[in-house]
Amino acid sequence: MNPRAVEVVVWKELLDLWRDKKTLFAAILLPVVSMPLIGLTVLLLSTQQPVNVAVVDRDDSTYSDPALNVTVSSEWLVGNLTRALEAAGCHVHAYTSEPGNLTVYDLVVVIPRGFSHNATSLTQQARVEIIRKASVQPALNAENTVLSTLSQFSRNLSEVKVRQLALMSGLSPGSFSVNSVLQPVVAGPVLVITPSGAPASPLEQIKPFLAKVLILGLIFVVSPASMYVVDGIVGERERKTIELLLATPLSVSEVITGKLIAASILGLVSSLSDVASLMVYMYLIALSVGGFFWLVIDLKLVLLHAVTAFFTILVTVAIATPFVTRTQGVRSASNIATVVNMIGMALFFSGFMIDYPKIEPSILYPLMAIPYTHSILVIQDYVYGMVYYSMLHLAVLVAVSLLLLYVGVKSVSPEKILLAR
Amino acid sequence: MAVAVRVEHLRKAFGRVVAVEDVTLEVYEGEVFGLIGPNGAGKTTTLRMIAGLVKPDSGRVAVMGLDPFKEPGEVKRVLGYLPEEADVYTRLTGLEHLKFYASIYGGDVDETVRYGAAVSGLGGDLYKKAGEYSKGMKRRLLLSLVLMRRPKIAILDEPTSGLDVYSSIKVRDLIKAFARENRSTIILSSHNMLEVEYVCDRVAFINKGRVVEVGSPSDLKSRYGASNLEEVFVKATGG
Ligand SMILES: Nc1ncnc2c1ncn2[C@@H]1O[C@H](COP(=O)(O)OP(=O)(O)OP(=O)(O)O)[C@@H](O)[C@H]1O
Ligand SMILES: [Mg+2]
Numbered sequence: 287m288n289p290r291a292v293e294v295v296v297w298k299e300l301l302d303l304w305r306d307k308k309t310l311f312a313a314i315l316l317p318v319v320s321m322p323l324i325g326l327t328v329l330l331l332s333t334q335q336p337v338n339v340a341v342v343d344r345d346d347s348t349y350s351d352p353a354l355n356v357t358v359s360s361e362w363l364v365g366n367l368t369r370a371l372e373a374a375g376c377h378v379h380a381y382t383s384e385p386g387n388l389t390v391y392d393l394v395v396v397i398p399r400g401f402s403h404n405a406t407s408l409t410q411q412a413r414v415e416i417i418r419k420a421s422v423q424p425a426l427n428a429e430n431t432v433l434s435t436l437s438q439f440s441r442n443l444s445e446v447k448v449r450q451l452a453l454m455s456g457l458s459p460g461s462f463s464v465n466s467v468l469q470p471v472v473a474g475p476v477l478v479i480t481p482s483g484a485p486a487s488p489l490e491q492i493k494p495f496l497a498k499v500l501i502l503g504l505i506f507v508v509s510p511a512s513m514y515v516v517d518g519i520v521g522e523r524e525r526k527t528i529e530l531l532l533a534t535p536l537s538v539s540e541v542i543t544g545k546l547i548a549a550s551i552l553g554l555v556s557s558l559s560d561v562a563s564l565m566v567y568m569y570l571i572a573l574s575v576g577g578f579f580w581l582v583i584d585l586k587l588v589l590l591h592a593v594t595a596f597f598t599i600l601v602t603v604a605i606a607t608p609f610v611t612r613t614q615g616v617r618s619a620s621n622i623a624t625v626v627n628m629i630g631m632a633l634f635f636s637g638f639m640i641d642y643p644k645i646e647p648s649i650l651y652p653l654m655a656i657p658y659t660h661s662i663l664v665i666q667d668y669v670y671g672m673v674y675y676s677m678l679h680l681a682v683l684v685a686v687s688l689l690l691l692y693v694g695v696k697s698v699s700p701e702k703i704l705l706a707r
Numbered sequence: 708m709a710v711a712v713r714v715e716h717l718r719k720a721f722g723r724v725v726a727v728e729d730v731t732l733e734v735y736e737g738e739v740f741g742l743i744g745p746n747g748a749g750k751t752t753t754l755r756m757i758a759g760l761v762k763p764d765s766g767r768v769a770v771m772g773l774d775p776f777k778e779p780g781e782v783k784r785v786l787g788y789l790p791e792e793a794d795v796y797t798r799l800t801g802l803e804h805l806k807f808y809a810s811i812y813g814g815d816v817d818e819t820v821r822y823g824a825a826v827s828g829l830g831g832d833l834y835k836k837a838g839e840y841s842k843g844m845k846r847r848l849l850l851s852l853v854l855m856r857r858p859k860i861a862i863l864d865e866p867t868s869g870l871d872v873y874s875s876i877k878v879r880d881l882i883k884a885f886a887r888e889n890r891s892t893i894i895l896s897s898h899n900m901l902e903v904e905y906v907c908d909r910v911a912f913i914n915k916g917r918v919v920e921v922g923s924p925s926d927l928k929s930r931y932g933a934s935n936l937e938e939v940f941v942k943a944t945g946g
Contacts, residue, residue, distance in 0.1 A: 290813075291811065294807065294810040294811055297807075297810070298796075298799070298803075298807045301799065301803065302796055302798050302799060305798035305799070306798060525794055525797075526790070526792045526793055526794040527793070527794050527795065527796055529760070529790035529792075529793060530788070530789070530790055530793045530849065530852065530853070532760060533758050533759075533760060533783070533786075533787070533788035533790070534783065534808065534811050534812070535780065535783040535784055535811060535812065535813075536811055537779070537780075699762075700759075700760045700761075701760065701761050701762055704755070704760060704761065705721070705761065
């Protein structure tokens with residue numbers, strides 16, 4: 287195979303691709319649009335599903351304990367709960383007696399009769415009942431809000447009680463600390479470190495998440511590239527441009543290799559737009575939360591992702607080549623490419639959910655027979671700080687893609703391309 | 708006379724369809740050789756086998772003494788091939804086509820492009836996207852892509868198919884001039900007996916995958932006592 291000849295084919299493919307705005311559009315815009323869209327959808331879904339909470343104050347009283355001289359009103363708790371829940375986006379309805387139809391509420395908080403009495407007592411515990419609908423996921427978040435409000439309320443109350451007791455026992459106000467009574471032992475500080483043991487910066491804490499999103503992004507990169515190969519081989523036959531090319535001094539291998547490389551370059555471009563859109567997305571989030579955008583950029587990770595994307599696509603198109611060249615039409619060739627893509631999608635999606643470096647060897651090693659496993663490990667190992675293993679998997683990915691390219695290209699003869707019926 | 712292309716007992720079947728039954732031919736260096744026959748006679752399949760694109764089931768092909776399946780690189784260097792159904796890249800201009808193919812051929816790319824542009828006769832239209840070309844313009848562009856590097860042997864499968872009278876005449880003259888100028892061997896196929904009589908030094912009639920007659924047009928006409936090649940063909944195929 288003559289590299290010059292392959293280069294000529296790549297040049298023509300890229301020129302043709304440059305004029306093919308539709309394909310370019312799909313390859314670049316698909317990830318740009320879909321990434322933030324996924325984020326927005328998740329955001330919208332969670333806010334568009336308001337949780338209905340009923341706070342039932344059956345106590346509805348204020349009580350002062352005569353011995354301790356501490357006052358509690360159930361209204362205070364209702365006020366605290368309402369503020370916290372509304373801040374979390376819930377719809378809160380306050381009642382003093384049980385509403386007739388409980389089923390319209392995802393969460394019901396009941397403050398029983400005697401609450402303020404028990405809360406101020408030195409012998410009783412006051413209770414708050416919670417009824418949560420099992421099928422509503424956001425209700426769980428609302429419940430957590432209620433629990434943390436309660437614990438804050440409880441904590442404040444215990445401070446008041448301890449202070450009163452201390453004063454009653456004759457201690458002067460400056461001679462004791464409420465905290466050392468209530469919480470004599472605490473944990474902290476908590477140190478977050480990287481897999482290699484160094485203290486982790488905020489960037490390193492979100493890097494694993496970023497890496498997973500990058501792996502998910504490979505899905506959007508692989509499919510346009512393999513569709514492009516289908517079109518480049520089967521489509522060129524249907525458009526009657528390939529026979530003239532095959533009769534030139536170019537060998538079939540050079541023609542196919544050129545097309546596969548052009549497809550991988552398309553994938554590379556699409557993966558870069560993928561990363562760029564991810565960054566814009568993170569930037570928008572950072573803007574709205576007031577976070578730090580500069581932390582997101584790790585050029586080495588971006589570069590590694592680009593190289594991985596290139597060879598991941600090369601693997602995909604090389605696997606598809608022997609099948610694609612033997613089918614008759616663009617449609618059946620696309621079907622085959624889709625099957626190969628599906629395997630990729632399944633793995634990349636799992637790479638989004640699972641930390642591959644942590645999988646048991648008995649499962650991970652067989653998985654390594656699938657080239658995409660190495661694509662995932664290149665990125666995840668790098669993020670885990672295992673640069674050596676990351677490079678090892680990259681080497682395997684490169685070797686496997688070149689081998690498959692060789693096999694795929696050798697399996698094709700001009701006759702098979704021209705005469706497939 | 709030296710033999711440029713020798714074909715011996717070629718046979719090719721697609722499943723149960725026998726496309727080429729038994730074809731034996733000799734084409735001499737520097738001549739324009741015509742392959743004539745009805746639809747489905749096996750012309751395209753024969754030409755594809757000579758060009759090394761389709762492997763024969765049996766028989767032998769020798770191009771300048773070389774086997775296109777054992778030494779494809781050598782054969783492709785001397786041979787140019789225009790497929791029967793060829794089309795252009797719609798998004799590339801004529802000039803970009805010329806540059807692409809000239810780069811494939813190597814050597815002096817600029818000179819090859821200049822010659823190709825002259826052969827195509829497309830002038831300023833070379834700067835237009837080939838998708839906007841008429842059928843005749845496309846065919847001339849494709850023909851120039853094959854002839855631009857002055858191949859020793861050019862195989863042209865129905866070079867004038869789908870062209871109107873004027874375009875056909877232009878292409879025919881182009882082929883004739885090219886052969887004379889470069890002393891190249893040309894093998895072309897056609898349905899058009901008039902065209903073949905005008906352009907070819909010798910012709911072979913092919914029917915149902917077999918060669919039924921070979922000779923120069925004048926020789927064949929006198930042998931069959933016919934006034935034109937069409938009559939010869941009808942008589943030779945026993946129609
Ligand atoms: N790829 C193929 N698969 C199956 N049969 C084929 C294939 N190519 C050609 N044939 C058959 O082989 C026979 C010869 O076809 P071929 O194209 O060589 O004829 P031809 O002389 O070029 O005809 P035409 O003048 O119509 O171009 C036909 O019967 C055709 O149907
Ligand atoms: Mg034909």
